[in-house]
Amino acid sequence: MTVRVGVIGAGMIGQDHIRRLTGAVTGARVSAVTDIDQARAAEVAARVGAGALPTGADLIASPEVDAVLVTSWGPTHAEHVLNAVTAGKPVFCEKPLATTAEDCLRIVEAERAHGRRLVQVGFMRRFDVGYRQMKEVLTSGSIGAPLIVHCAHRNPTVPESYTSVMAAQDTAVHEIDVLRWLLDDEIVSAQVITPRATGKRFAHLKDPQIMLFETANGVRVDLEVFVNCQYGYDIQCETVGEEGLVRLPDPAAVGVRTAGHHESAVPQDWKGRFADAFDAEFREWIAAVATGSEPTGPSAWDGYAATVITDAAVRSLESGGTVVTVDMKPRPALYGGAA
Numbered sequence: 001m002t003v004r005v006g007v008i009g010a011g012m013i014g015q016d017h018i019r020r021l022t023g024a025v026t027g028a029r030v031s032a033v034t035d036i037d038q039a040r041a042a043e044v045a046a047r048v049g050a051g052a053l054p055t056g057a058d059l060i061a062s063p064e065v066d067a068v069l070v071t072s073w074g075p076t077h078a079e080h081v082l083n084a085v086t087a088g089k090p091v092f093c094e095k096p097l098a099t100t101a102e103d104c105l106r107i108v109e110a111e112r113a114h115g116r117r118l119v120q121v122g123f124m125r126r127f128d129v130g131y132r133q134m135k136e137v138l139t140s141g142s143i144g145a146p147l148i149v150h151c152a153h154r155n156p157t158v159p160e161s162y163t164s165v166m167a168a169q170d171t172a173v174h175e176i177d178v179l180r181w182l183l184d185d186e187i188v189s190a191q192v193i194t195p196r197a198t199g200k201r202f203a204h205l206k207d208p209q210i211m212l213f214e215t216a217n218g219v220r221v222d223l224e225v226f227v228n229c230q231y232g233y234d235i236q237c238e239t240v241g242e243e244g245l246v247r248l249p250d251p252a253a254v255g256v257r258t259a260g261h262h263e264s265a266v267p268q269d270w271k272g273r274f275a276d277a278f279d280a281e282f283r284e285w286i287a288a289v290a291t292g293s294e295p296t297g298p299s300a301w302d303g304y305a306a307t308v309i310t311d312a313a314v315r316s317l318e319s320g321g322t323v324v325t326v327d328m329k330p331r332p333a334l335y336g337g338a339a
């Protein structure tokens, strides 16, 4: 079966995923595209022989759409995901699932009412080979119980529209999700402190930030978020255990030695750094949709958890660095919990 995917939001990542679904992934085609910028929707749809539809609601209702991909702006995600779940269609939503915990819970409740999982959230790091190898090491027990995790999330630059709270909401949210998965543990508190700010930042922006998380098992995480580091897109993660440590590898890049120097390139953006992870993420999603199985990737519950933890980090930043306890509801049985 070829899965016919309808795409809501034909901007930067929407177009990247359309290219992926029509090139790198087998078993799928893009059958419909919508965007509030209708000229953009028409142009992108024409490129892949899809229909351009006026609204997300039209696209979800279309008999030409088996599954929905939401790549519009974050605050619009909840409406589209809820509509797709109500229509009983599988839906892949780029992060965030929703911008408020209340909206995430509405989606969780709609999915529970449906009785099985339909939603996958676009936390692609769970599909990255390096993170998957780290998880295998941690699960094998070879480094003993994890004690400390050191992370860095660096972007070369961000646009002026990026604000200080986005360091948690837009950027650290990837570590928040991948660490919950990697450690198979829950984050229970967050604290954000702000060192001397880089002179390369915009006046309104607190950059870099240091985020400290604690898990239910007592693991401590320190995360440097530095979104104007200038030199590249650099993702680091090292877990220290009782008997050893495991470190995320840098992406493979040739080393060049000339004139007494050794050089190798640093990726410049998330598109290059996580291209293979995005491909794997969509291959698995399409395979699940094609066979009528539940998705294997991050769930609506994971989307809720990430938003609640992000909210705690934002509250810490806004209160000048206090430790904020994460206020998470009990996990429902549909997502492996007892509630």
Ligand SMILES: NC(=O)c1ccc[n+]([C@@H]2O[C@H](COP(=O)([O-])OP(=O)(O)OC[C@H]3O[C@@H](n4cnc5c(N)ncnc54)[C@H](O)[C@@H]3O)[C@@H](O)[C@H]2O)c1
Pocket: 008, 009, 010, 011, 012, 013, 014, 034, 035, 036, 037, 040, 056, 071, 072, 073, 074, 076, 094, 095, 096, 122, 123, 124, 170, 270
């Ligand atoms: N996983 C990742 O690493 C990653 C990377 C980049 C962006 N994202 C996420 O993807 C989403 C989109 O980001 P982007 O960088 O592509 O933004 P963008 O601004 O380039 O594109 C968003 C598009 O959605 C359209 N749109 C907005 N509201 C809409 C609506 N209600 N219905 C239809 N179309 C609508 C806009 O017109 C625009 O074309 C964001 O939630 C962002 O956080 C994730």
Ligand SMILES: O[C@H]1[C@H](O)[C@@H](O)[C@H](O)[C@@H](O)[C@H]1O
Pocket: 155, 170, 171, 174, 227, 270
């Ligand atoms: O939306 C992007 C994207 O999620 C990237 O993966 C992250 O590194 C950026 O900081 C963020 O702005």
